[in-house]
Amino acid sequence: MSTISVAGADIDTRHFIGGVRVSSTETYTNTSPIDGTFLGEISRGGATEVEQAVAAARAAFPAWAALGPQGRGALLHKLADLVEENNETLSQLETMDNGSLLRSHRRGVMPRVAMNIRFFADWAMNELRHEPFETRGHTNNVSWDPSGVAALITPWNAPLMLATWKIGPALAAGDTVILKPAEWTPLSASFFADLTVKAGIPAGVFNVVQGYGAEAGAALVAHPGISRISFTGSVPTAKIIARAAADNLTPCSFELGGKSPMIVLGDADLDLAAEIAVEQYDNAGQVCLSGTRIFVHESVADEFQAKFAERAAKITQGDPRDENTDIGPQIHQVHFDRIKGFVDRAAAEGQNIVWGGTPNADLGGLYFTPTLVLEPTPGAEVVTQEIFGPVLTMMTFSTDEEVIERANGTEFGLAAVVVSGNKDHAKKITDVLVAGTIWVNCFFVRDLRAPFGGSKKSGIGRDGGTWSFDFYADVKNTVVSPNGWKE
């Protein structure tokens, strides 16, 4: 059966290649993390389907590139309209597939999905320009030309949100795309493919190949017919992709993991700090940006911990479709076991687990309770490795110099949070933190005009505004001499 009904919508479980549905001989089973409900058998792609998708995307490229920013923009705005019209279906679908909160999908995520598409369509039409400048009377004209076929590989924690951060700028830049969604969350990409048809986006411009990373993903990134690889996922996978890309020298953009610090200075508003700390459990900790290492100045540590504990105790864990739920399940049994492994090993090492630390006994399934490890031993894996679950660590510090060194002391550099009541003090810290994004007295504020990405092993490149086009497009400079004209 190639069509399944999820949340009242008909979802095709096959690939979407060259404007038509394509099946594979093999499938894999997709279940909901909410309660293990069987969702469907999904086509399991590999080299054959990737070959077809690259051929389709290459065939569609010249006409799509020739449409220009205005022509593409009109179609992308129609696509964004359709996302908005289908907010409810997309929200329900995403929640069933990945277990994130339905209310967040409805009110925050899906509107942002539409905005991701609109923003980059508008940026290509209105903002993507560089004033010509003279060199000894010669004029430099900088342009952003479509580059070819972009391979987009995305994780499961925010499937359509993260996919459209790539789809928006890639299509607006004039590239055609092949999306390989995470195998645990294939459904929203499939439904989105139908919306591209309704929007009038020509066949072959947007393609979806479903399947496992080691099969469909590996075949895609190794293909010589693609011009860009945009990947969001883990550091180990990025290393494999970088090796495959090296053979064809395919440019890569990597948005990777983190182990971000949240620093509560002695002058911080502790109620605000506790509010922000609780947010680090959002999406059951499955957020790359999450500030999982909370450093608190020793002068306020007891008071902060009490306020944090009071708020953390109020977190409601449960069915993500329930309006009152704050955090839902982990994505998959494999991931749940990985998180549990970290916590069990921490307990065996004698680390101080002050709350949580166990699967949620009332809910069963994939629900892991919000957990705090206090003063883990320096160098312990809970404080160096990305767990990607609802497991936070809290440590006290005494001087700015000490906390700066410890905050910067991981292989990651994705994000950081600083909570302070003094602007100069906060700036002293933010000036020397190594991170792609730093939030001061806030969390998760993101503007698509701003650069987004990771330092150190948290990524290569930046998304947002012109930075996105610098990656997806071929940036060209045409130097025109004042001499030689016949007219």
Ligand code: NAD
């Ligand atoms: P993952 O690396 O396991 O998988 C990500 C994607 O890569 C999936 O689609 C997977 O199928 C594919 N893949 C796996 N092996 C592949 C291969 N050999 N070749 C090509 N593709 C392959 O990551 P995940 O578990 O899905 O996601 C969690 C990770 O993503 C965390 O590390 C998290 O921090 C990171 N993440 C980063 C950001 C960011 O913006 N920096 C955002 C969300 C998630």
